[in-house]
Amino acid sequence: MAHISENFIQHIEQQLPDHIKLEEFIAACQRPLRKSFRANLLKTDTQALQSLFEAEGYQLTPIPWCEEGFWVDESHKTLPENLGNWLPHLQGQLYIQEASSMLPVKALLHDFDYSSQSTFLDMAAAPGSKTTQLAARLNNQGQIIANELSSTRLKGLSHNIQRCGVVNTALSHNDGTIFGTATPEYFDAILLDAPCGGEGTVRKDEQALNNWSLDKVVSISELQKELITSAYHALKPGGRLVYSTCTLSQEENHAVCQHLLTQFPDNVTIKPLNDLFEGAEKAATSEGYLHVFPNTYDCEGFFVACFDKGNAMGAAKENNHNRTQTKVGKFSKISDKNFESVNSYSQIFGWDLSPIKANLYTKTLRNGSEEVWLLDDAMLTFNNTLKLNRFGSKLFELNKHGPKIQHQAITSFGQELTKQSISLNEKQAQEYLQGRDIFLEDSSPPKHKEVIVRFNGVSLGLAKHLGNKLKNNLPRDLVRDNIFTQL
Incomplete structure (x- = not known):
């Protein structure tokens, strides 16, 4: 007490x-x-997450000021202390708040x-x-x-x-x-x-x-x-x-x-x-x-x-950034050649990059390879005024073998990547997030070896299909132990 x-x-x-x-x-x-959580509307919808909790035997009470927020009634069943290791949480479907x-x-x-x-x-x-x-x-x-x-x-x-x-x-x-x-x-x-x-x-x-x-x-x-x-x-x-x-x-x-x-x-x-x-x-x-x-x-x-x-201090200042600028710091506007390359490659996953072309930049590394980033022009300009710690999303790497999609692209734009995906069961999803390879009964690889793995319709990351197994490509810093799939 x-x-x-x-x-x-x-x-x-x-x-x-x-x-x-x-x-x-x-x-x-x-x-x-009282324990409470919020559905992350970027990864799921309120009703789907509510059904997931109720299927696990929990009773939820809506939070009046947050349409996607709920209190959990633990009088019938107690939430585990390590709820952060629950698979839907690791997928970003909810935020414990x-x-x-x-x-x-x-x-x-x-x-x-x-x-x-x-x-x-x-x-x-x-x-x-x-x-x-x-x-x-x-x-x-x-x-x-x-x-x-x-x-x-x-x-x-x-x-x-x-x-x-x-x-x-x-x-x-x-x-x-x-x-x-x-x-x-x-x-x-x-x-x-x-x-x-x-x-x-x-x-x-x-x-x-x-x-x-x-x-x-x-x-x-x-x-x-x-x-x-x-x-x-x-x-x-x-x-x-x-x-x-x-x-x-x-x-x-x-x-x-x-x-x-x-x-x-x-x-x-x-x-x-x-x-x-x-x-x-x-x-x-x-x-x-x-x-x-x-x-x-x-x-x-x-x-x-x-x-x-109020407006007494004068007119609002414009964000003076030039949307036609081609080079800002380490980043350069993506060339037509590089765009055609990554856009053709992204079509493998059913993803058309045309709507975001204006905000695609390349960054050249010391070894000569390049990265393709999604950057907002306003962020680039702001960074010149007050240095930012981290900004933008790395979508692709470009090397002599061609483009390679990155983990952040898959988890952030997963709903737009409609092809080259494999749905995992609970045990497989758990093993994937533990950094393990997934062994398959189906030995017929798809046309392209790179595949997106999903659980309950939400993207987990990238794997390489080798026929009888999926080689795990989850970034090492995201590997987790003690993952559980049922509350």
Whole structure:
């Protein structure tokens, strides 16, 4: 059972809204957290994943603010602790995510006029739950910069983006406070899920409120004020800003928002969230924010505020990139010869590259071979302004033997690759992700040896068909042990 600092109890008692009783709040903090997940719409649909869980004997409750999100009722059957090793999770069909943390993306896109050319910033993105949720909601359109200051967390962010088939996102490794000056008025929408004291996570982390102090709260609120000011300056006129935390104290929530409103009283308006979803009024504040306590919806504590930036600062700046540019840094626009080569090759898999030709680039390696990348022009231009850590998708390698499709192309564009695929059973799919070769009863290889292997219609990766077996071509860093196919 979580130990809650008496100092925190005395502090929060003074801030609880009238409808939240202290005893009910403390009791909720002591209860285990309900498990929740979200269907990844880039790899599956909500109904299919729901049926998969229900077929395994689980009862699901829809999350009111996320159409693809569910709570799992474990009163009948408990989820395994290592759910991340479940095959559909490794395939990217679901994201294990706390329910309340699904709120910011809902608020960001609600009644907001965005397009396939819109630019988004996730200012503190790791481990990637909100980035991947946003990318799925955008159907991989637009451009997302996912920023993370911690280098250790950046790798996990990258892994989740690739696992979920996200291709419209670049990774940035910068201090969030620099965006306001480095990229002024650049983004159409910004999500700032700020570093915070984590008071709302006590149901998951029993130590979260053990050594609480007001000094720590005040100290981190100063950083939050710097970040929200930076976000404002990086936002285009007419843009949308969502500020959120997984903490409860007003010093890190309401006071930070008030700091923004006080700084820019004539150019920031609150977008009320009272009607964001059915039942939102239970968490709505008088200002129009959502202040979720652990007993409000039986989930983690959370805070969400939404702001619209006015046009008083002037016209929005254009993203000054030249779509006819032929060379940017190490990348060059793909030549007609190379395009014909890779497009002819990709037809083997039923994939026509013509719709994405304008965004195909080649990169020449020191050994003389080349790689073909899918790159957004806006990302290339942004990289010249503020260096990105990782961006683009490597689709092919070109060497003396011709093109070779890459793993990221298969997992990201699997639904478009309609030919040269083999469906695996549960045992075979498990063995494939463990890095093993797959032995076949059918000894008749297809016309081309390279084949895509799938499980339940979702692409796993590439293999070489050698007649009596499939030689495993899964990248070594993706090999996993302890994989299971049934919950």
